[in-house]
């Protein structure tokens with residue numbers, strides 16, 4: 001029985017997020033493996049960095065596989081990155097996995113998540129009858145992968161991303177038992193400290209996973225020479241500075257004395 | 271066996287909301303009674319209007335009752351309006367009730383809510399481990415009222431409002447079975463069409479109850495001579511114009527040929 005945390009990196013931009021995520025999981029002493037799915041566009045130097053931080057680096061190349069569902073998907077190139085996430089179900093060397101977006105940060109041990117069934121996820125604050133697909137428990141299975149791929153072709157994604165696809169596939173989630181519902185503490189949107197401040201003040205110290213939802217990620221923030229973060233633009237949807245600083249603290253603990261693991265200047269927004 | 275929808279009005283400002291809410295419930299042909307709790311500050315002309323629209327108008331006067339819990343509450347005047355909501359549990363002439371904030375609008379019949387147990391509510395989008403206390407199913411009971419009042423004294427409300435109080439009292443809600451969890455369709459924040467547009471586009475036509483959360487209510491919007499709403503101030507947290515118009519459409523259907531049921535000019539914001 002082998003279990004793993006899994007993330008996804010389709011370009012160098014998200015690699016920095018994945019590296020910090022992996023370090024954050026080590027920092028909280030997870031006993032599980034850590035895996036990353038990558039695609040062709042990830043550069044060789046970045047792959048080397050990922051190999052240092054992850055137990056498993058798995059190249060997924062949807063366009064060259066030979067199963068029927070994938071062939072059909074060739075006709076839907078716009079589903080792109082969305083579909084890459086479903087390749088996580090192909091990691092059948094693991095009996096259970098927890099998917100974590102590359103823009104998440106683990107701040108307390110969350111190994112208890114492996115006690116949950118597929119699909120277990122937290123509500124999306126935009127529309128809480130949907131789950132947020134940045135953190136979810138799943139069971140790798142070639143059969144489920146095929147069904148997900150077929151679903152992508154037949155139904156598509158109502159939001160153009162993986163969240164729309166996964167929510168219509170796992171459509172039993174909104175009325176499923178509490179074991180399928182993760183506390184918001186496992187997927188707290190870093191904007192959220194603003195939306196209902198008293199709840200953040202009461203429960204914020206219990207947060208286990210911070211999720212930096214939106215185009216503007218922690219690695220896009222500038223820092224002073226002393227390492228304090230500041231937002232580079234006023235217009236950016238602002239995560240709480242407190243949480244962004246937490247992300248950089250993990251970065252500094254593991255990468256401060258080495259060169260940046262990927263060139264920050266080269267990172268595109270969005 | 272008698273069941274009712276219940277709302278609360280502690281001043282003339284919210285009375286307009288309650289009147290439109292009551293009319294919206296009649297419009298969707300509810301078979302249940304409609305009750306409103308009022309306090310002393312509600313003026314006599316407004317009470318008359320409420321008596322026309324509601325089956326039950328119940329004056330609650332927390333400061334003159336004689337039970338022990340209420341005496342203790344006298345020492346916590348700051349809990350004010352918050353505590354008034356818990357008087358709903360004293361409506362023991364009903365076997366089950368659905369509480370609706372005065373700033374909600376029912377757009378489809380929701381009588382099926384009476385099949386739910388206490389406490390049934392929808393997640394709060396600010397912190398979805400909490401339920402939003404603008405719409406909830408409850409069972410009137412003098413004993414529960416006393417316990418709620420004691421809880422208010424001993425624990426208080428972490429957000430200063432009824433939502434903080436009710437969430438720590440019904441603290442089993444986040445992990446309770448699906449029968450305790452209402453779909454977001456029963457308590458959709460009218461800001462929400464902006465936060466996750468694709469979900470609103472997919473599910474918005476199924477919405478049954480709209481909730482105008484925040485200081486700026488539909489009755490604070492200005493209208494053109496043709497009846498179209500427009501926001502009076504740029505700074506106001508903006509509900510979707512579409513939903514505010516829906517609220518005014520109900521208003522117009524029932525009150526357009528009569529004088530305004532309460533003076534709009536006199537309504538304070540907040």
Ligand SMILES: O=c1ccn([C@@H]2O[C@H](COP(=O)(O)OP(=O)(O)O)[C@@H](O)[C@H]2O)c(=O)[nH]1
Pocket residue numbers: 007008009010011014081100101102103104134212213214215270
């Ligand atoms: O160009 C992309 C976009 C997304 N992702 C992966 O897909 C996840 C979901 O995207 P994102 O986190 O940006 O979406 P959000 O959480 O902001 O909605 C990311 O965390 C990455 O793991 C990626 O590898 N490349």
Ligand SMILES: O=c1ccn([C@@H]2O[C@H](COP(=O)(O)OP(=O)(O)O)[C@@H](O)[C@H]2O)c(=O)[nH]1
Pocket residue numbers: 277278279280281284351370371372373374404482483484485540
């Ligand atoms: O001064 C007040 C404030 C609130 N309320 C009642 O308490 C509910 C909750 O307040 P509100 O809806 O303003 O809170 P929000 O939903 O914006 O958080 C209202 O809908 C009314 O029913 C009231 O009667 N008088």
Ligand SMILES: [Mn+2]
Pocket residue numbers: 101102103104134211212213214
């Ligand atoms: Mn993300």
Ligand SMILES: [Mn+2]
Pocket residue numbers: 371372373374404481482483484
């Ligand atoms: Mn309200």
